[in-house]
Structure formats: C-alpha cells, structure tokens
Amino acid sequence: MGWVSIAASAAFVILVLMIVTLRKKGQDNEEQRFGAVDFAANLALAVYLLVLAYAVVLCKDAVTAAASDAAAESETLTELYWAVSPIPEAAAVKTQVREYTTQSITLDWPLMTDDELSPLPDRTLDEIRGTLLRMRPADDTHENLRQEALARASELSHARTVRAEDAGNRLEDVFMISMAISGALVIAMPWTLGIRPSFATAVSDAIRVTVVVVGVIFVQLSSHPYSGLNAVEPTAFHTALQQYDRIDRQLAVPPQG
Numbered sequence: 001m002g003w004v005s006i007a008a009s010a011a012f013v014i015l016v017l018m019i020v021t022l023r024k025k026g027q028d029n030e031e032q033r034f035g036a037v038d039f040a041a042n043l044a045l046a047v048y049l050l051v052l053a054y055a056v057v058l059c060k061d062a063v064t065a066a067a068s069d070a071a072a073e074s075e076t077l078t079e080l081y082w083a084v085s086p087i088p089e090a091a092a093v094k095t096q097v098r099e100y101t102t103q104s105i106t107l108d109w110p111l112m113t114d115d116e117l118s119p120l121p122d123r124t125l126d127e128i129r130g131t132l133l134r135m136r137p138a139d140d141t142h143e144n145l146r147q148e149a150l151a152r153a154s155e156l157s158h159a160r161t162v163r164a165e166d167a168g169n170r171l172e173d174v175f176m177i178s179m180a181i182s183g184a185l186v187i188a189m190p191w192t193l194g195i196r197p198s199f200a201t202a203v204s205d206a207i208r209v210t211v212v213v214v215g216v217i218f219v220q221l222s223s224h225p226y227s228g229l230n231a232v233e234p235t236a237f238h239t240a241l242q243q244y245d246r247i248d249r250q251l252a253v254p255p256q257g
Contacts, residue, residue, distance in 0.1 A: 059171060087135070117167060
C-alpha cells in the first residue's frame with residue numbers, strides 16, 4: 001500500500017503548491033473567462049464520473065464471477081469426494097483430494113494476487129486422475145462411481161483453468177488512463193484561470209482533489225478479484241474440507257453390536 005500513500009501525499013503537495021502560487025501571482029476573479037473554463041471542468045468531471053462508475057461495475061462483476069467460480073470448484077471437489085468415498089480402493093484418491101484442496105488454499109491463493117497459480121496442485125490433480133484410471137473396482141456399482149469421479153476430475157481441471165483466468169483478470173489500462181487524464185483536468189482546469197484563491201475556493205480545490213484521488217485509488221484497489229479491497233478468499237475451499245469430514249462420518253461403517 002506504499003504507493004497509495006505516495007499518490008495521496010503527492011496530490012496534497014501539488015494542491016498546496018498551486019494554492020500558494022496563485023495566492024502570490026494570481027489575478028482577481030475575471031468573469032469573462034470563468035464560463036468557458038467552468039464548462040470544460042464540468043465536462044471533464046462528467047467523463048471522470050462515467051469512467052469511474054463503469055470501472056467500479058466491471059471490478060464488482062469480476063469479483064462476483066471469481067467468487068462464483070471458486071465456489072463451483074469447491075462444489076466439484078465435494079462431489080468428487082462423495083463419488084469415491086464408497087469405493088474401498090479409493091483411500092488414496094480421498095487423500096489426494098484433500099491435498100489438492102489444502103494446496104489450493106495455502107499455495108495458490110497467495111500467488112493469485114500476482115496472477116499466478118502454484119504448479120504443485122496441478123501435479124496433485126494429475127495424480128488424482130491417474131489413480132482413478134488405475135483403479136479396478138470389484139463390482140459395477142463401484143465402477144459407476146469411479147466413472148463419475150473421473151468426470152468430476154475432468155470438471156475440476158476445467159474449474160482450475162477458469163480460476164487461473166480469473167486470477168489474471170485485471171481492469172484494462174485504458175480505464176486507469178482515462179480516469180487519470182479526466183481527473184487531472186477536473187483538478188487543474190479551474191487553476192488555469194489564475195484566480196487568487198479565497199478560503200472558499202481552497203476548500204473547493206481540496207474537495208475536488210480528494211474526490212479524484214480517492215476514486216482512482218479505490219478503483220485501483222478493487223481492480224483485481226484476488227487482491228485489494230474485495231479480494232475473494234478461499235472460504236469455499238475451507239468449507240469443502242469440512243464437508244470431507246462430514247462425508248467420512250456419514251459413510252463410516254457403524255460398529256457391530
């Protein structure tokens with residue numbers, strides 16, 4: 001977050017320097033120039049707010065989609081665990097499913113802030129599919145469950161690919177550039193009048209700078225679904241781990257009386 005403090009500090013310093021400069025060299029209010037500059041400043045503000053609103057919607061949609069995809073992946077894991085649990089030979093697969101879930105939480109999530117995924121869960125996923133392919137259940141019921149588990153493993157592979165795409169999904173640079181340019185015009189346009197600031201205009205300048213800087217920082221901090229203000233957490237995967245325990249308890253063979 002160091003760059004956020006730098007940006008805010010720089011905006012404050014620029015504001016103070018501009019006010020001090022205009023206090024020394026500024027002219028008295030000239031009405032004939034005010035109308036055109038005021039119109040241009042309002043136009044820049046309209047563009048800024050439009051881009052800001054669109055960027056916020058895109059960021060929110062990206063976070064919502066990433067959360068839904070993570071939830072769908074965890075559901076696929078749970079269904080895979082359900083499918084293999086009744087098969088006596090599937091103890092290794094159950095262990096691998098747990099490993100994949102834990103690795104996704106501990107290895108993937110820290111890297112997804114930098115648009116990357118760990119290669120280790122990929123290898124674990126390959127091991128799951130390989131173990132399922134080598135299994136030879138003794139009866140048709142368990143064979144059908146194995147086939148279902150293979151289908152779930154295929155879905156899991158696709159879900160992981162989708163999560164990788166979500167991790168690489170960032171707001172396009174054109175939005176930040178448009179916000180920066182229109183925001184700079186909103187801030188600087190009134191200063192082009194060269195009018196000596198009063199207390200009221202200084203307050204107005206401070207509010208204008210604050211609104212622009214806060215908007216840019218907010219969008220920047222919300223521009224990635226796995227980092228920043230609204231980062232998607234691995235809550236769904238923690239829930240899946242709890243579901244595995246519940247499945248094991250439910251399918252446990254009761255003691256013979």
